[in-house]
Amino acid sequence: MFDILMYLFENYIHSEAEVMVDHDILTDELTRAGFHQEEIYKALTWLEKLAALQDTDAYPYFTRVGRKSVRVYTEEETKLLDIECRGFLMFLEQVNVLDFTTREMVIDRVMELDTNYFSMEDLKWVVLMVLFNVPGKETAYSQMEDLIFDEQEGPLH
Structure with missing residues (x-):
């Protein structure tokens, strides 16, 4: 898929x-x-x-403004998102590529993938797809695109 x-x-x-x-x-x-x-x-x-996910009536918890906090992952989420992926999501929040809402959208979409294996590269693409679909996140999308396609300068994190 x-x-x-x-x-x-x-x-x-x-x-x-x-x-x-x-x-x-x-x-x-x-x-x-x-x-x-x-x-x-x-x-x-x-x-x-x-x-x-843009429908705030269907997903009202995505509209809350998240303050600086630590995301606690469920057991199912940690099975699919290893420590490297979770660290990368935290990094993306720290550099303002993701916010509370888009982070939760990314996690939601990752958990809906029909797979037992999920890599860091897969996560980068899911983040890019989510940001592309969220109005007003053009700058974040561009930053993420730069992170994905600017591989010459070494690792992303």
Whole structure:
């Protein structure tokens, strides 16, 4: 499923190509690209839920302004987000790429991925996808994009 999300992000969203709205056409294209129907459905559902996170009625806890605090992760979250990933999320908050709301959106989307293995590289892409979908976070998106694509200068953290 994550491969499909990456494919869509790189070919439509990140490349600024026109995003197809018709699910049937998009599903056909993804099938021709070699993806399985069930995985395509999961990826499209994941993207729809990402868009739904903007609905403050459905997710009112995302609208609270978080003060400086430490995020305590559940056991399920720590299984998927290792210490390196959690440290990276904290780093992104400290440099103001993420705030309380976008951090929670990232964690929400990570936990909805259908995977038993999740890497730091995967996390960077989820952060980028979330920031791209949040109005008003263009600067944070640009900063994250710089972090991802400016690999020549060494590690991100």
